[in-house]
Structure formats: C-alpha cells, structure tokens
C-alpha cells in the first residue's frame with residue numbers, strides 16, 4: 001500500500017507522505033541534461049521522455065508520489081489552441097480569447113485521440129512505479145482562462161477580471177468549456193491509471209472571496225463533482241488562497257493545498273474536518289539551505305500536530321535554484337520524525 005493513499009483514505013499511514021509540486025524540472029541536473037537535447041514540448045509529447053523525467057524526482061528524493069510530467073496548457077494545445085510555453089515567461093497565446101466568436105476556437109477534448117502521449121505515458125508510468133501512486137493533474141478553469149484571456153502570464157489579471165465583470169456570456173462560455181475540457185482530461189488520466197488528481201487553480205488567490213464564489217467556484221465545482229464516481233482523492237490548490245480555503249474545499253475537494261502565507265494551524269481551522277490538507281513549506285526556505293529547511297520542517301510538523309491526513313509539500317513549486325540534496329534531506333527527516 002501507499003502512505004499517500006493511506007493518509008487520504010482515512011487510514012493511519014506508516015509515516016507522513018511527502019511529495020513536491022514541480023518536483024520534476026530544472027532543479028535536477030538529470031532533467032537539465034534531457035532538456036539540453038530536447039525541447040519542453042518534445043519531453044511532454046514523447047512518452048519515453050515523459051516517463052524518465054517523471055521518475056527522476058522519485059529516485060532522487062524518495063518522495064511518496066509521482067506527478068505526471070506535463071503542463072496545465074497541454075490539453076488546451078491538444079484541442080488546437082497554439083499556446084506556446086516561452087522559457088522564463090510561461091504560456092503565451094498570440095491571439096487571446098476575448099469574444100463570443102473566439103469561443104469556437106475551444107472545441108471539446110477527445111483525450112485518447114487528441115493527447116495519446118499523455119495516456120500512453122500514464123500507462124507506462126503505472127507499470128514502472130509499482131506501489132508509488134501517480135498523481136494526474138489539470139489547470140482549473142480560472143487559471144487557464146487567465147492565460148487564454150491575457151495571452152500571457154499576468155500579475156494582476158486585470159483583463160481577465162474586467163471580462164469576468166462585463167462580459168457574462170463570454171465568461172460563462174469560456175469557463176464552462178474549460179471546465180468540461182478539464183474534467184474530461186482528469187477522468188481520462190484516472191482511467192489510464194492515475195491514483196489521485198490535483199486541480200491547480202494557481203492564480204485564484206487574486207480574487208476576493210465574493211468574486212471567487214460568484215465567478216469561479218461554480219466552474220471548479222463542475223470539474224471536481226464530475227469525478228465523484230471515480231473514488232480517487234481530489235486535491236485543490238492555489239497560491240495566496242488563505243481567504244479562500246473554505247470555498248476551495250466546498251468546491252468538492254478531498255484535499256486542500258495550502259501555500260506558505262497562512263500558518264498551517266490557521267489553515268486547518270478554515271478547512272472542514274473531513275477534508276485533508278497539503279503543503280505548506282515556503283519554497284524559498286529550501287533554497288536557503290539544509291539547516292533553515294529542516295528547522296522550518298520541524299516547525300511545520302509541530303503546527304500540523306497529530307492528524308494523519310496531511311500531505312507534506314511545499315506551498316508552491318520547487319524553485320530552479322533549489323539544491324536537490326536539501327529536498328532529499330527534508331523527505332528523510334519527515335519520514336523519520338513521523339514514523340509510527
């Protein structure tokens with residue numbers, strides 16, 4: 001069995017499970033070696049490469065779950081939108097989606113036809129991973145909509161939030177289409193063998209609770225409840241969402257991911273007791289070195305306390321300058337300190 005699935009299924013795990021968001025990627029020399037030979041798109045579209053980079057952090061860190069190497073824009077690219085991931089910038093779409101006519105550019109996803117490499121990779125990974133669970137994932141409707149409406153990463157999401165307030169038909173049309181696309185993509189990942197899913201609403205924290213409830217929650221709920229029958233843990237995560245944690249649980253999550261800005265014991269009070277938690281180590285503390293990372297790990301373990309349903313993680317993705325040895329030391333430390 002898996003400590004990750006135990007913790008998320010009401011069983012007492014042998015130790016607290018650990019994995020890291022963006023655990024695959026530029027912090028690892030073995031990832032940079034592959035990227036020296038292949039573009040990011042090539043890695044995502046070639047199952048042998050996807051499998052290799054997904055396994056790299058499992059070998060290096062001894063984490064308790066793997067996460068499929070892919071991107072939140074992959075299923076959007078798969079239905080024909082030319083979103084390009086620019087190095088050091090992020091997803092870019094030269095002709096953004098802003099009108100009712102633009103909505104027709106987003107057709108429904110036929111997973112196995114449109115993105116066969118994703119599901120082939122999952123099947124290969126499940127074979128290779130044995131008892132280590134594989135997490136599937138997707139971007140949430142709001143976070144994807146922000147990239148498609150802005151046309152590029154945005155700090156304030158001002159164009160997105162203006163459209164949200166002034167163009168109800170475009171907003172509903174776009175978020176509904178994205179919700180269905182994402183639900184279809186997540187379902188297909190589970191059918192192919194993923195043991196859990198994470199919905200990344202990375203930029204939801206830019207919304208007030210009232211706006212989140214009105215304009216975003218209904219579409220994220222549509223995604224999460226579409227998976228009700230699948231019986232896999234659904235993790236719901238965003239950055240800067242301290243004021244939204246209760247609403248993100250209410251959207252239909254089994255696990256709420258918490259960034260580092262909220263003390264974990266405060267986050268716990270905002271999340272219903274039957275919903276598990278994940279997070280919330282500051283990703284910069286592991287960049288600072290082993291001593292501060294282990295001190296912060298102990299502090300966090302104290303705040304989590306005796307509950308069995310916390311998944312240890314960073315509060316956002318691994319930063320490229322992170323020393324992999326520090327992450328490996330954090331994993332060992334959590335395993336030892338929480339062993340039962």
Ligand code: CP3
Pocket residue numbers: 020021022023024025026035040067068069070071072073085086087088089090091137200202317
């Ligand atoms: O290890 C893992 O977590 C799995 C792989 C994964 C990637 N992206 C790989 C990737 C996951 C889960 C994501 C999700 C993702 N992608 C999110 C949500 C998570 C979050 O960080 O909030 C977002 C917002 C994106 C969009 C995106 N894709 C950005 C902002 C970037 C970085 C651009 C850059 O060069 O800084 C990407 C590219 C990307 N996706 C990289 C990786 C490892 C870097 C690619 C490279 O140059 O090798």
